[in-house]
Amino acid sequence: MSARRRRRRRGGRRRGKAGRGWPRRLAWRAAVAALLLLAAWTAWLDLRIRSEFEGRRWELPARVYARALELYPGAPVGRRALLDELARLGYVRAAGARRPGSYAVAGEAVLLHTRRFRFWDGEEPARRVRVRFAAGRVAALEAAAGGRAPALVRLDPVLVGKFYPRHHEDRVLIRLQDAPRLLVDALVAVEDRGFWRHHGVDPRAVLRALWADIRARALVQGGSTLTQQLVKNFFLGSERTLRRKATEAVMALLLELHYGKEEILEAYLNEVYLGQDGRRAIHGFGLASHFYFGRPLSELDLPRIALLVGLVKGPSYYDPRRHPERARRRRNVVLGVLAERGVISRAEAARARRAPLGVVPQPPALAEYPAFMDLVRRQLAREYREEDLRTQGLRIFTTLDPLLQAAAERALTRGIAALERGHGLPRGSLQGAVVVLDAGTGEALAVVGGRAPRFAGFNRALDARRPVGSLVKPAVYLAALVHPRRWTLATLVEDDPLEVRLDDGKVWAPRNYDERFRGPVPLYRALAESLNVPTARVGLAVGVPAVVDTLRRLGVGRPLRPYPALLLGAVSLSPLEVARMYLTLAGGGFHTPVRATRAVLTAAGEPLSRYPLETEPALDPRVVFLVDHALQRAVREGTGRGLAAYLPVAALGVAGKTGTTDDLRDSWFAGFTGNRVAVVWLGRDDNAPVGLSGAAGALQVWGLLMRALAPTLEPFAPVEPEGIEWVRVDPETGLRADSGCTGSVELPFIAGSAPAERAPCAGAPNPLRWLRRIFE
Amino acid sequence: MSVPATLLLPAASLAALAAGCAATGSGPAAPVEGVGPPPVEERAPQPPPAAATPAPRPARGPVLALLDRSRAAERRGDLEAAAAAVERALRIAPRDAALWHRLARIRLGQGMWRRAEALARRSLALAPRDRALGARNWRLIAAARRARGDAAGARAAERRAEALEGMAG
Numbered sequence: 001m002s003a004r005r006r007r008r009r010r011g012g013r014r015r016g017k018a019g020r021g022w023p024r025r026l027a028w029r030a031a032v033a034a035l036l037l038l039a040a041w042t043a044w045l046d047l048r049i050r051s052e053f054e055g056r057r058w059e060l061p062a063r064v065y066a067r068a069l070e071l072y073p074g075a076p077v078g079r080r081a082l083l084d085e086l087a088r089l090g091y092v093r094a095a096g097a098r099r100p101g102s103y104a105v106a107g108e109a110v111l112l113h114t115r116r117f118r119f120w121d122g123e124e125p126a127r128r129v130r131v132r133f134a135a136g137r138v139a140a141l142e143a144a145a146g147g148r149a150p151a152l153v154r155l156d157p158v159l160v161g162k163f164y165p166r167h168h169e170d171r172v173l174i175r176l177q178d179a180p181r182l183l184v185d186a187l188v189a190v191e192d193r194g195f196w197r198h199h200g201v202d203p204r205a206v207l208r209a210l211w212a213d214i215r216a217r218a219l220v221q222g223g224s225t226l227t228q229q230l231v232k233n234f235f236l237g238s239e240r241t242l243r244r245k246a247t248e249a250v251m252a253l254l255l256e257l258h259y260g261k262e263e264i265l266e267a268y269l270n271e272v273y274l275g276q277d278g279r280r281a282i283h284g285f286g287l288a289s290h291f292y293f294g295r296p297l298s299e300l301d302l303p304r305i306a307l308l309v310g311l312v313k314g315p316s317y318y319d320p321r322r323h324p325e326r327a328r329r330r331r332n333v334v335l336g337v338l339a340e341r342g343v344i345s346r347a348e349a350a351r352a353r354r355a356p357l358g359v360v361p362q363p364p365a366l367a368e369y370p371a372f373m374d375l376v377r378r379q380l381a382r383e384y385r386e387e388d389l390r391t392q393g394l395r396i397f398t399t400l401d402p403l404l405q406a407a408a409e410r411a412l413t414r415g416i417a418a419l420e421r422g423h424g425l426p427r428g429s430l431q432g433a434v435v436v437l438d439a440g441t442g443e444a445l446a447v448v449g450g451r452a453p454r455f456a457g458f459n460r461a462l463d464a465r466r467p468v469g470s471l472v473k474p475a476v477y478l479a480a481l482v483h484p485r486r487w488t489l490a491t492l493v494e495d496d497p498l499e500v501r502l503d504d505g506k507v508w509a510p511r512n513y514d515e516r517f518r519g520p521v522p523l524y525r526a527l528a529e530s531l532n533v534p535t536a537r538v539g540l541a542v543g544v545p546a547v548v549d550t551l552r553r554l555g556v557g558r559p560l561r562p563y564p565a566l567l568l569g570a571v572s573l574s575p576l577e578v579a580r581m582y583l584t585l586a587g588g589g590f591h592t593p594v595r596a597t598r599a600v601l602t603a604a605g606e607p608l609s610r611y612p613l614e615t616e617p618a619l620d621p622r623v624v625f626l627v628d629h630a631l632q633r634a635v636r637e638g639t640g641r642g643l644a645a646y647l648p649v650a651a652l653g654v655a656g657k658t659g660t661t662d663d664l665r666d667s668w669f670a671g672f673t674g675n676r677v678a679v680v681w682l683g684r685d686d687n688a689p690v691g692l693s694g695a696a697g698a699l700q701v702w703g704l705l706m707r708a709l710a711p712t713l714e715p716f717a718p719v720e721p722e723g724i725e726w727v728r729v730d731p732e733t734g735l736r737a738d739s740g741c742t743g744s745v746e747l748p749f750i751a752g753s754a755p756a757e758r759a760p761c762a763g764a765p766n767p768l769r770w771l772r773r774i775f776e
Numbered sequence: 777m778s779v780p781a782t783l784l785l786p787a788a789s790l791a792a793l794a795a796g797c798a799a800t801g802s803g804p805a806a807p808v809e810g811v812g813p814p815p816v817e818e819r820a821p822q823p824p825p826a827a828a829t830p831a832p833r834p835a836r837g838p839v840l841a842l843l844d845r846s847r848a849a850e851r852r853g854d855l856e857a858a859a860a861a862v863e864r865a866l867r868i869a870p871r872d873a874a875l876w877h878r879l880a881r882i883r884l885g886q887g888m889w890r891r892a893e894a895l896a897r898r899s900l901a902l903a904p905r906d907r908a909l910g911a912r913n914w915r916l917i918a919a920a921r922r923a924r925g926d927a928a929g930a931r932a933a934e935r936r937a938e939a940l941e942g943m944a945g
Contacts, residue, residue: 070864072837074838121860121864151838152838152841152842152868438867440867440871590897612891613863613879614894615894615895616894617897617898722905
């Protein structure tokens, strides 16, 4: 900052020698006192001006960005998704897409002119590319002007929220050199013709205003300079008294004394009040441009600039959304003045007068993603003070995928409505939450905290801790399969009545969901069909503490008590915690911290912190491979088979688990494809029964969500670790089978643990075998 | 196929997969997008696909471009930017074992021993049958362990590396 050299005002005058009669002396003293007072007042104003102007001038809200959309051949972005993203970014549809922030649709392709954007890892230049699509993905990028196509293009990220200062002032700071020349010229021409000449107060303008007032016999014109207006906005209230006028004039003079015209103008551009959005005050042209036109200041054309300049006079009176006709007249007056004063030509003015206002509908309320923002805030709270998040103008780059978030919100709200109708539940009684993570990096892509996703109330995705029911079962089987000599996926477990006397003398007698017993069942089927009794047997045999340890390795951070009931899900977790668990399963036994933030920059773009990709081996990959296989079977042939109504589950290799709690209070589904981990919880806030099992409730919402995401899904085809062998077994006996056995299944085993003994159906010559082969 | 095996590892395994799917034919593997041409040519503009193209798989082009960017940042000495570029590539191809290895190497260069080892392990898990990459991962783990004073662990890792190198040779 190049503040002009400060010139000190003279404080007071040295007192002369007194002593010529008291009345005179009194008058003299009074005069001195008055002068001193005036000087002190001036000095005080001076101090205020300098401290306010030079210190941090504005408390700036932190700006929170979504992930930036990446385009490259093969990117899982369809044409509709791209157009949706462009709409969120405020790109304008314009033939030829000549300017950054515009696009054109040409048949199946989209011609796109991206905006330059500074990311934490460098700057992304503005580029003009043609994007072609095939089968819901990007098929090719082509340089629009010929030449080499870029390998990948990163769009600017959608601004998804802000952390506001407590007084709810908002602005997007701009530098004078970045403000359109036309805006500056228009502003000076309309508001303060003498700006570049005067010293803070313009006597000629005052006289002009006075003359206008006299002719109109009313206060019609202010004659305030931009400097005076800035002082008024900055330091003073809005009452119109003579004393305030005087203060304003003195402060304006002082401001001009200390600072250059450019600094004052820049401050004005950022300070001027230009509108109101509920509690949020819209300050400065930078924000006003986004607020009224949905795009940055640098992309505004003449009619829009004229409208903004016109709004200075009265943002609520000329509000273009509430009073479009008034706003249009005001804009055209401004255009007339600009033409008259030679800022634009008459032809330009005439053309601009015919243009529509170009105002976008009221931008959505600020709390658009309250649940996700909540997660961001909590993760940042470990390193940043709340106050800094609200006032330092930090730029926060998050992992939110707005398109996926919209899909998750739709799936939850529609799913809940359909379930309430279909099951005759009281309308509005059912609540829910959704968490979606990237399976590879652990980035949080979408968080829905309730059935009214815009409502920043109870964030169920993070704070609703509910018993997880059968979602805990994979941990039981992981703990068991670590001992391949004792347990394999083919090991038979008794499904018959079980009673366990607990330490406190009570008897624990788990039952299956359908109250039936099946006799011996292979382990994989016990998990796929979510049988309680065999799970309890396996868990008791391996030991509850081992299961607790496995849960901890999966990523459950909270302390758990090793009671037997834990084996069947008497452990309360939030949807986010469940997602963390299943992320480890999707990651082949590697634990990846869930991240909602990638980086934080200062207002000036300096990197403050980065949240890097980390991973930690947590479980034996071979054991996870076995359990993942059983979870795929759960979706193909077990409790998750309802998903087939929504998705090609076999082709996608979907793995997942239902969860249901006592009296049907909680309905869960957790599952994953190759690239997405998603968890859905449904229940009631008062914890009353909802009458939905995991399969009847949450699974349906999960299916709706994944069906919407289908073109972007990658199949789950886990890398087979070394030391796995596949063997065909007969599920009736758990023994080695061959093609002679009906209903045999091929299962993965940790090498050396597969059954050696042949099932009765295998090996032995069987007259029916060749016959069967003919028909198969 | 005379393609740098380490770089095209996932692509190569894709090719193997495609070959497997193409039944027992003994001819060359069926062409799979992003596998055929060597890396340099892959960045050339691609012709518009025919109308009936199946869903294109993530091509190597963007990943290679990001790797270039990562190496350039590394030469500048900006390891954090180098890591950021690899992370960006991993978002595109999270199962690319070579990328995880590269991130591990950058972390090793930054003195983040534990993080480097964990990333190398992920790389190992994603390509259990790539002996050359496996050996490099174990060497990296050995270096990380030695740096944090775990001499015995380092020796064990070196033995794993040697075993793989022996088999690879």
